Amino acid sequence: MAQTSISQPVTGSSATYSTRSYLRDGLLIVSAALMAVTLYMVFMWVPTEQNLGVSQRIFYFHVPLGWIGMLSIVVVAVASLMHLITGKEKWDSLAYATAELGVIFATLILVTGAIWARPVWGVWWTWDAKLTTTLVLWFIYVGYLMIRAYGPSGTQGKRYASVIALIGAIDSPIIYKATDWWRTAHPERNVPSDLASEMLLTLLVAVVTFTVLYAYLLVERYSLRKSESDLDELHQRTA
Amino acid sequence: MNFIKELRRGLGLRASTVIVLVALVLTVSTLLTTVGAFDGQPQTAPSTIPEPSEHANDPEANLPFLFAVYMITWGAFFAYIFYLSRRQREMQGEIDALKRALDQREQAEAQSQSES
Amino acid sequence: MNFDDTETTDLTISPLPDVSDSDDGSVIAHRGKLLIALVVLVGALGYFAFMAFEGATVYYYTVGEMNDIGQTPEGKMVRVSGKLVPETFLRGDGSTLAEFSLTDGSESLIANHIGVLPDLFFNDHSEIILEGSYGSDGVFQSENVIVKCPSKYIALDEEQELG
Numbered sequence A: 001m002a003q004t005s006i007s008q009p010v011t012g013s014s015a016t017y018s019t020r021s022y023l024r025d026g027l028l029i030v031s032a033a034l035m036a037v038t039l040y041m042v043f044m045w046v047p048t049e050q051n052l053g054v055s056q057r058i059f060y061f062h063v064p065l066g067w068i069g070m071l072s073i074v075v076v077a078v079a080s081l082m083h084l085i086t087g088k089e090k091w092d093s094l095a096y097a098t099a100e101l102g103v104i105f106a107t108l109i110l111v112t113g114a115i116w117a118r119p120v121w122g123v124w125w126t127w128d129a130k131l132t133t134t135l136v137l138w139f140i141y142v143g144y145l146m147i148r149a150y151g152p153s154g155t156q157g158k159r160y161a162s163v164i165a166l167i168g169a170i171d172s173p174i175i176y177k178a179t180d181w182w183r184t185a186h187p188e189r190n191v192p193s194d195l196a197s198e199m200l201l202t203l204l205v206a207v208v209t210f211t212v213l214y215a216y217l218l219v220e221r222y223s224l225r226k227s228e229s230d231l232d233e234l235h236q237r238t239a
Numbered sequence B: 001m002n003f004i005k006e007l008r009r010g011l012g013l014r015a016s017t018v019i020v021l022v023a024l025v026l027t028v029s030t031l032l033t034t035v036g037a038f039d040g041q042p043q044t045a046p047s048t049i050p051e052p053s054e055h056a057n058d059p060e061a062n063l064p065f066l067f068a069v070y071m072i073t074w075g076a077f078f079a080y081i082f083y084l085s086r087r088q089r090e091m092q093g094e095i096d097a098l099k100r101a102l103d104q105r106e107q108a109e110a111q112s113q114s115e116s
Numbered sequence C: 001m002n003f004d005d006t007e008t009t010d011l012t013i014s015p016l017p018d019v020s021d022s023d024d025g026s027v028i029a030h031r032g033k034l035l036i037a038l039v040v041l042v043g044a045l046g047y048f049a050f051m052a053f054e055g056a057t058v059y060y061y062t063v064g065e066m067n068d069i070g071q072t073p074e075g076k077m078v079r080v081s082g083k084l085v086p087e088t089f090l091r092g093d094g095s096t097l098a099e100f101s102l103t104d105g106s107e108s109l110i111a112n113h114i115g116v117l118p119d120l121f122f123n124d125h126s127e128i129i130l131e132g133s134y135g136s137d138g139v140f141q142s143e144n145v146i147v148k149c150p151s152k153y154i155a156l157d158e159e160q161e162l163g
Helices: A012-017 A022-045 A054-086 A089-120 A129-150 A155-181 A197-238 B002-011 B013-036 B063-115 C027-053 C063-069 C156-162
Strands: C078-084 C097-103 C108-114 C127-134 C139-148
Touching (some): A022 A054, A022 A197, A054 A089, A054 A129, A054 A155, A054 A197, A054 B063, A089 A129, A089 A155, A089 B063, A129 A155, A129 C027, A197 B063, C063 C078, C063 C108, C078 C108, C108 C127
Antiparallel strands (some): C078 C097, C097 C108
16 A cells, blocks of 8 residues: 655645734734724714615615625636636635635625615515626525535536636626616616715725625635645545 | 534534524524514505605614614624634544544554564 | 554544535435536526516616506516606505506606505605506506615705705
8 A cells, every 4th residue: 555654744735724824813803993993984973864764874784795795706707717727726715715705795785685675665675687686696606606515526516616607707797787787776876976975985994894804704714625625635645 | 404414513412502592593683673663664554645654754763674784794794704613623623633543554654664 | 552454544534525525425315406506506597598688678667668658468567667746646544545646757657556655655866666567547556666766875964954
């Protein structure tokens, strides 16, 4: 039986998962600080909107969640492609981690949207272009993860998953432009054109905050995923 | 589903019960406040023109919905962070087991070499 | 310690989820889940394509367009959008039926709705979307009301200063 002498320590290339990771700690602290600022601005500082009342403050969660949901699938698509081109495992880990996060953000935008719609629009849901395309994006995220979990293992499964991610990457700008291209129940502009300056500032801070939070969660999940991949490889070598 | 099985196995019954209970409390309280926002809505609208219902001028009328959004968003992120830490723990366990197995094998090989 | 003289070390560790193959062992359950996933995905994409290419891309018609189109065919639902003409709103005492007019600035249309109307329905800035059918009697029977918010947010204080 071949001797598999492990010359590297078991942790090997998952050294990025060392507890002394300044990037991860830094991101966590920054996102926590930003979140504190955002919460203060959203709940204490920004004025109440005249027509929608306090429910309008959902805007400061709903919009950032949406933008990140749209961004995430593009990252998945690019990372999947990079993996197929270079064959490097780290791209695959990035794709998978981003897809997992993407499901969360996509779910949240649909749920927060529905909760906001009920008192304001009068309905929980409607099949307009924006909501439909966002729902499609949700299905794409879920489909991607299911194929990774239950589809053929190895490169073939990853290829199928990449195709789905690519469809998602096409869907993403469609969601963004949906209110421009079609008549929808959403206001025409994704961010209202006429916006009190405090509201705009709060929105920007919220977007930055959620992006940093996303980056933090992504780095955590990515490192974890890479380590899991390494471990799996070790399993196979020592079996 | 596999995930639930893994969760049970990884955490033990007590911790899983606690988590399910917490999730349940969050969900139920959110649902109750959201649905509760509809109490007091008139079944028939007043007849004069154009009289909005008494809620219309109250900017805080839809506060329960804002609360629900906030709860769900945070709930989702904390659930995900919890999921990450669980996987981390599992992985650490695997690494330890692997290390032990490798040590065993190396010792076995060293032994068989010294014997030959 | 007791070591077997076997060639492979007995690693009694279960594989991690997702990274390795499914540990179920049942190929049929495996395939079944994949099939469901694919069906769901294809279904979703199919709906999207259907939405994009059928006339359903028109989420709503304006009042003018609705008047041009005229009566809605039996069993079909359409949406019309316009602004409420406040003076035209009528609801009988204790009645669930409301009658009102919508306008797009130049033309107008009469509509009926049964049931509660959302608060923002009566707001000056809102655009109303009605889901229903345009009857032969020239009245739009509305089943659902969706209030479309204006594309601007105004702080409460400002309005009080103006008003």
